[in-house]
Amino acid sequence: MFELDEVEWPGSGAAAGAAGPASIRARALRRTFKGGIEAVAGIDLSVETGEIFGFLGPNGAGKTTTVRMLCTLLPPTSGSASVAGLDVVEDAAVVRRRIGVALQEIGLDPVQTGRELLELQCGLYGIRGRRARERTGELLELVGLREAADRRTKTYSGGMKRRLDLASALVHSPDVLFLDEPTTGLDPASRITIWEEVRRINAAGATIFLTTQYLEEADQLCGRLAIIDDGRIVAEGTPERLKAEIGHDVVSVTLAGADPRRTEEALRGLAGLERVVAEPDALALYVDDGAGSVAEIVRRLDRDGLSVGAISVARPSLDDVFLKATGRRLEGHDAEQPEAVAS
Amino acid sequence: MNDVLLLGRRAVREIIRYPEATIPTLFIPLFFLAVNIGQVSKTFPSSTPFLEGQGYAAFQLPVSLMFAVATATSGLALVTEIDLGYFDKLLVAPIRRSSIIFGRLAADLVRGVATSTLVLLVGLAFGVDVRTGFPGAVVVVFLAALFGVAYAGFGILIALRTRNVQATQSSFLLFFPALFLTPNFVPFDRLSPAMETLARINPISYVIVGVRSLVIDGWDAGKIGICLLVIVVLGLALTALSLRTIARYDR
Numbered sequence: 001m002f003e004l005d006e007v008e009w010p011g012s013g014a015a016a017g018a019a020g021p022a023s024i025r026a027r028a029l030r031r032t033f034k035g036g037i038e039a040v041a042g043i044d045l046s047v048e049t050g051e052i053f054g055f056l057g058p059n060g061a062g063k064t065t066t067v068r069m070l071c072t073l074l075p076p077t078s079g080s081a082s083v084a085g086l087d088v089v090e091d092a093a094v095v096r097r098r099i100g101v102a103l104q105e106i107g108l109d110p111v112q113t114g115r116e117l118l119e120l121q122c123g124l125y126g127i128r129g130r131r132a133r134e135r136t137g138e139l140l141e142l143v144g145l146r147e148a149a150d151r152r153t154k155t156y157s158g159g160m161k162r163r164l165d166l167a168s169a170l171v172h173s174p175d176v177l178f179l180d181e182p183t184t185g186l187d188p189a190s191r192i193t194i195w196e197e198v199r200r201i202n203a204a205g206a207t208i209f210l211t212t213q214y215l216e217e218a219d220q221l222c223g224r225l226a227i228i229d230d231g232r233i234v235a236e237g238t239p240e241r242l243k244a245e246i247g248h249d250v251v252s253v254t255l256a257g258a259d260p261r262r263t264e265e266a267l268r269g270l271a272g273l274e275r276v277v278a279e280p281d282a283l284a285l286y287v288d289d290g291a292g293s294v295a296e297i298v299r300r301l302d303r304d305g306l307s308v309g310a311i312s313v314a315r316p317s318l319d320d321v322f323l324k325a326t327g328r329r330l331e332g333h334d335a336e337q338p339e340a341v342a343s
Numbered sequence: 344m345n346d347v348l349l350l351g352r353r354a355v356r357e358i359i360r361y362p363e364a365t366i367p368t369l370f371i372p373l374f375f376l377a378v379n380i381g382q383v384s385k386t387f388p389s390s391t392p393f394l395e396g397q398g399y400a401a402f403q404l405p406v407s408l409m410f411a412v413a414t415a416t417s418g419l420a421l422v423t424e425i426d427l428g429y430f431d432k433l434l435v436a437p438i439r440r441s442s443i444i445f446g447r448l449a450a451d452l453v454r455g456v457a458t459s460t461l462v463l464l465v466g467l468a469f470g471v472d473v474r475t476g477f478p479g480a481v482v483v484v485f486l487a488a489l490f491g492v493a494y495a496g497f498g499i500l501i502a503l504r505t506r507n508v509q510a511t512q513s514s515f516l517l518f519f520p521a522l523f524l525t526p527n528f529v530p531f532d533r534l535s536p537a538m539e540t541l542a543r544i545n546p547i548s549y550v551i552v553g554v555r556s557l558v559i560d561g562w563d564a565g566k567i568g569i570c571l572l573v574i575v576v577l578g579l580a581l582t583a584l585s586l587r588t589i590a591r592y593d594r
Contacts (some may be wrong), residue, residue: 037425056457068593071435071592073431073435074593075593075594079428082512091436096435097437098437099435101431101432101435103428103432105427105430106426106427106428107355107428107429107431107432108427108428108432109424109427109429109432110427111356111357111360111361112353112356116356117351120349120350120353121432121436122347123346123349124346124349124433124436124437124438125436125437126437128345133502152360168432212390272466309441
């Protein structure tokens with residue numbers, strides 16, 4: 001759709017994932033709101049230059065509050081953070097020159113056209129006149145909105161708005177780009193378009209801090225990620241390493257009305273069983289050899305007269321990582337929280 | 344300064360493209376002007392001493408000008424921006440936060456000049472004769488527009504403090520009593536003692552008296568000076584409060 005080679009970037013040449021000095025660093029970062037609500041409970045983070053770093057968690061986990069602190073929009077209650085080597089509180093004004101931000105709520109002015117919005121954004125970053133018009137043209141091309149450039153943004157679809165918002169975060173070729181749930185609410189095609197754009201922006205040299213509640217997005221895009229839950233980081237590493245740390249296959253036994261306690265008791269002592277986690281209508285069994293355990297699982301259930309639904313075997317996913325770290329799944333996290341019944 | 348101009352230009356564009364936000368604010372002043380003239384022009388004929396030979400429209404015109412320019416439009420635009428998330432986009436840009444306020448106020452000045460000119464022209468159509476001539480008419484428009492800018496600070500302040508559309512919208516209701524506790528229908532000395540006391544301590548009275556003097560009496564440096572002083576003090580106070588609020592926004 002676009003060629004990023006044509007777009008100026010201060011750090012051009014830095015390949016995706018090429019680790020350099022830390023672009024983002026947080027130490028014991030904490031934010032408490034009125035009423036004592038602790039949105040972020042003292043997190044430590046280190047994101048290297050050139051990374052796409054994922055920040056994964058359910059709604060209300062503290063992702064957006066963390067991003068707002070790192071973007072200088074919200075001061076921390078305690079702890080410290082730096083972006084591009086600059087303190088987000090002491091050097092907030094300079095930090096703002098070095099970062100691009102696309103927040104969860106798409107920040108567009110509905111009365112302006114796409115072109116006017118980008119030209120204004122250029123002006124606010126000190127890019128004026130002919131250079132602003134050229135830069136606007138480049139960015140409209142980049143995000144595939146050249147045809148719609150002179151329409152008011154209120155007429156744009158959700159995906160177009162998201163892409164324009166992304167473009168507006170890029171006018172000054174930021175060193176660090178914060179994307180807060182950039183694909184929430186988008187259809188699968190628009191989501192893939194955004195993913196492609198994120199990869200290309202990263203390939204052109206920008207460090208990207210991306211929050212998401214989509215496991216696939218984190219898996220597809222991020223070199224490293226942290227999982228946040230209730231304001232705390234519960235796991236951190238590359239997706240591969242986090243999944244490998246589970247060290248087991250996951251056998252999912254759909255209960256289909258069977259009693260979860262009796263089912264769990266029937267399976268206790270299964271060879272290679274590390275732990276059992278109860279989900280709303282299933283048991284997740286973490287076993288050394290998933291495929292090799294299925295026959296024994298069926299035999300034990302038959303022995304105890306338990307009739308269950310489907311039994312499936314899978315390699316661990318990020319959702320399993322999340323489940324192991326928090327005791328519940330991220331996907332469908334609005335469902336009742338399951339209780340860990342065995343370990 | 345460049346940021347103020349950029350944001351001001353954008354806000355003016357918003358006014359032009361979103362006339363439904365401005366046109367209703369003109370309805371009330373023009374309605375009051377027409378209705379008040381119709382109702383009391385026989386009670387106060389041009390021979391009435393305080394009218395100095397003019398029709399009652401000349402006495403009412405400054406009140407209508409105040410109504411026309413005192414709107415919560417900027418506050419509403421700002422609170423909508425907060426709601427949509429565009430305000431965050433501006434806060435994270437490397438600009439002074441004050442530029443966001445001054446950009447809005449610059450657009451209010453433009454809107455104030457346009458609306459007060461229109462109301463003045465309607466007044467002229469009702470037979471008003473601005474005694475200070477064309478220069479006086481320009482000063483009338485300028486004072487009214489400046490009062491609109493000062494008053495806009497109130498809506499902006501409410502928008503920033505409450506971040507709530509309804510609260511910002513209803514801020515205009517606070518202006519109503521302030522406008523009626525003035526010599527809006529008759530001069531100070533024709534008001535009841537209690538009303539006169541309230542009107543004399545109400546600073547908006549002096550804005551109306553100052554503008555009215557240009558229309559009815561002629562050049563009166565004292566009245567115009569006090570009018571300008573009230574506008575400047577009101578504007579500085581409300582703008583200072585808005586600047587303080589935006590500087591501490593989420594801090």
